[in-house]
Amino acid sequence: MQGVLDILSSGVHDAKNQLFLAETLLVQAEAEHGISLDEARFAIELAALRLSRVLTAYKLQRGLDTLSISMQPVGELLEEAVLINRKHCERLGLSLTVAHQRPVLWPLDRELSLDILSNALQNASRFARSRIVLSAEEREGFLRLAVEDDGAGFDPPPHTAAPRLGVGLFVAREIAAQHQRGGRQGRLSLSNGGALGGAVFELWLP
Amino acid sequence: MAALTELGPDFYRALRFLVVDDQPAARQGLRICAQTMGAFLVEFSAGYQDAIARIRRAPPDVILCDYQLGGERSGQQLLEELRRFDMLADEAVFIMVTAEQAYEQVVAVVELAPDDYIIKPFSPERLKLRLDRVLRRKRFFQPLYVAKRAADFPAAERFLDESRDTDEGQLHRFELMRQQAEVQILKGDAEAAERVFDEILAAHAFPWARAGKARALVGQNRLQEAREIMDRVVIDAPMYFGGHDLKTQICMDMGDHAEAQRTVEEASRKTERNYVRKRLLADAALLNGDTATAVEAMADVVRNDTTPGAVTVADRLMLVRSLVEAGTLMEAERALDEITPQRLETAGLDERASWQALRALMKPDAERARVAGLRSAWMATPFDAQTRLDIVRAAMALGDRELATAMTHALFASDEIRRVFKVVRDLFEAQGMSPVFRELQRRAALQKISHGDDVPPEAPLQGV
Numbered sequence: 330m331q332g333v334l335d336i337l338s339s340g341v342h343d344a345k346n347q348l349f350l351a352e353t354l355l356v357q358a359e360a361e362h363g364i365s366l367d368e369a370r371f372a373i374e375l376a377a378l379r380l381s382r383v384l385t386a387y388k389l390q391r392g393l394d395t396l397s398i399s400m401q402p403v404g405e406l407l408e409e410a411v412l413i414n415r416k417h418c419e420r421l422g423l424s425l426t427v428a429h430q431r432p433v434l435w436p437l438d439r440e441l442s443l444d445i446l447s448n449a450l451q452n453a454s455r456f457a458r459s460r461i462v463l464s465a466e467e468r469e470g471f472l473r474l475a476v477e478d479d480g481a482g483f484d485p486p487p488h489t490a491a492p493r494l495g496v497g498l499f500v501a502r503e504i505a506a507q508h509q510r511g512g513r514q515g516r517l518s519l520s521n522g523g524a525l526g527g528a529v530f531e532l533w534l535p
Numbered sequence: 536m537a538a539l540t541e542l543g544p545d546f547y548r549a550l551r552f553l554v555v556d557d558q559p560a561a562r563q564g565l566r567i568c569a570q571t572m573g574a575f576l577v578e579f580s581a582g583y584q585d586a587i588a589r590i591r592r593a594p595p596d597v598i599l600c601d602y603q604l605g606g607e608r609s610g611q612q613l614l615e616e617l618r619r620f621d622m623l624a625d626e627a628v629f630i631m632v633t634a635e636q637a638y639e640q641v642v643a644v645v646e647l648a649p650d651d652y653i654i655k656p657f658s659p660e661r662l663k664l665r666l667d668r669v670l671r672r673k674r675f676f677q678p679l680y681v682a683k684r685a686a687d688f689p690a691a692e693r694f695l696d697e698s699r700d701t702d703e704g705q706l707h708r709f710e711l712m713r714q715q716a717e718v719q720i721l722k723g724d725a726e727a728a729e730r731v732f733d734e735i736l737a738a739h740a741f742p743w744a745r746a747g748k749a750r751a752l753v754g755q756n757r758l759q760e761a762r763e764i765m766d767r768v769v770i771d772a773p774m775y776f777g778g779h780d781l782k783t784q785i786c787m788d789m790g791d792h793a794e795a796q797r798t799v800e801e802a803s804r805k806t807e808r809n810y811v812r813k814r815l816l817a818d819a820a821l822l823n824g825d826t827a828t829a830v831e832a833m834a835d836v837v838r839n840d841t842t843p844g845a846v847t848v849a850d851r852l853m854l855v856r857s858l859v860e861a862g863t864l865m866e867a868e869r870a871l872d873e874i875t876p877q878r879l880e881t882a883g884l885d886e887r888a889s890w891q892a893l894r895a896l897m898k899p900d901a902e903r904a905r906v907a908g909l910r911s912a913w914m915a916t917p918f919d920a921q922t923r924l925d926i927v928r929a930a931m932a933l934g935d936r937e938l939a940t941a942m943t944h945a946l947f948a949s950d951e952i953r954r955v956f957k958v959v960r961d962l963f964e965a966q967g968m969s970p971v972f973r974e975l976q977r978r979a980a981l982q983k984i985s986h987g988d989d990v991p992p993e994a995p996l997q998g999v
Binding site for chain 1: 634635639655656658659660705709
């Protein structure tokens with residue numbers, strides 16, 4: 330099993346190295362020709378994210394992944410998730426705003442949480458009409474990270490049927506559950522409604 | 536929270552960057568990223584040795600280093616080497632660049648973590664975001680770096696106290712607490728350090744904080760409790776090799792050399808090129824009587840720890856000691872000859888005495904007169920435990936029971952006896968001096984009970 334993982338990991342890393350080179354060549358072209366290739370760069374980052382996600386899913390399925398928890402500034406996590414997705418949302422004419430004051434710090438896996446939020450923001454950007462809000466707050470002893478949009482919501486509504494679990498949601502659910510603290514476990518929640526009336530994606534971390 | 540000023544291109548233009556990557560195209564990619572942020576001075580390095588040479592010559596402000604450096608070297612090894620030889624100021628930034636998502640798990644458990652890391656691919660904007668944060672953090676902690684360099688503990692504590700409730704201090708609350716605990720350990724106030732680590736552990740059971748608490752317990756001589764914590768830490772965080780090292784030290788302090796060797800051997804197998812750990816392995820193996828492993832580990836250190844100044848006289852002595860214990864005297868002599876007079880000149884009192892004692896151990900007749908001239912000075916010098924043990928061995932070889940007894944008495948008077956207890960006991964037994972050893976042990980126990988008031992160390996011992 331470790332052998333298969335090594336081969337897969339090595340392939341994914343090679344591909345990501347190549348994607349990094351592709352992105353920097355685009356950056357160079359932007360500088361040389363005074364043009365913006367944001368969407369091309371975004372597509373490259375998305376491809377890399379999906380590659381990583383498949384690898385993470387494989388590891389999770391085989392119980393190989395362990396989280397790396399450290400005390401992280403929540404504001405910085407949100408800031409980075411927005412930075413990754415801001416230009417893409419702008420191009421689609423969507424406003425992406427952040428609502429967060431406290432908590433300042435929370436124990437979590439930075440890279441995986443960032444991937445989950447980024448994935449949720451990309452999903453929201455496909456369905457939102459004009460607004461997406463990324464928020465964080467402390468509720469019931471959990472950190473609640475939420476992505477809400479003003480689109481039509483999940484179809485079918487999550488409370489009427491089990492959501493179809495793509496790789497992204499599968500990884501998000503497993504990673505959430507692996508966040509454990511003081512006998513409590515993280516979880517994912519999908520619903521419709523919320524303050525903006527559309528889809529509500531919530532990641533609850535203990 | 537107060538908005539923090541963004542660090543603009545002018546700020547970056549003044550910084551010296553070093554990009555370390557063995558792949559030319561990747562170096563180019565990182566250069567483009569750095570220049571997009573406003574960097575002007577960007578140097579390249581193609582690998583480990585070249586990077587060390589460049590950093591020694593002109594320390595950069597920011598190092599962007601790929602995790603894979605080719606030739607079985609990693610960016611992590613480079614970082615550890617730079618920190619080990621103090622080649623990087625606290626203010627310098629080291630950012631690891633990697634395509635491996637799993638690097639997060641590596642960085643969480645290494646003893647010396649980079650200031651941050653970033654997973655490829657990434658945009659220059661994201662790299663800048665991470666770098667801005669590190670630079671702001673460095674600026675925030677700068678008064679602490681200055682205070683620690685000057686060993687000015689009151690200034691360090693003042694900074695930590697005053698910073699905790701500021702906006703930026705809240706962002707770094709756990710790092711401030713960690714630093715507070717470290718300052719308490721440096722000051723020798725292990726109880727205060729333990730309280731701070733407990734406060735951190737109340738938030739989350741980080742392996743490093745559990746290890747910190749264990750260190751604080753060692754500082755209070757509560758070895759059994761420290762051992763229990765570390766037994767669990769190495770199981771819960773098997774890749775936290777610093778945890779293995781700490782458990783090894785605790786086991787050695789408790790005289791459990793078999794477990795010490797087993798623990799450090801496990802970590803050393805997974806970190807083949809960590810020569811600091813190899814040295815620890817040699818220490819544990821020799822105390823455990825596994826001379827073959829000790830010889831192998833020290834020969835590896837002397838041969839392959841190639842950074843200039845890395846191999847010390849103490850290392851060469853350890854190799855000699857291991858070879859002598861293994862009974863390979865010819866090789867031991869050759870290794871001893873490697874300690875040239877010039878090398879010995881740079882050594883401290885402990886090493887010089889050990890060098891002489893090991894010579895006497897190998898050639899008692901030739902060295903008898905020289906040791907006779909030194910023995911009273913040796914008895915009056917506060918050597919470390921290793922040197923005292925070397926002298927005990929030499930004294931036994933020379934038949935100088937008085938010197939052996941005096942050195943052992945000094946070992947008993949220090950806490951270090953636990954580490955070498957079994958070795959010394961066996962030496963006395965081999966010489967038919969077990970009753971003397973037991974008497975020394977009895978006196979040490981009495982002295983401990985009575986705080987050393989009523990059993991003068993100079994009282995003659997029967998059988999000497």
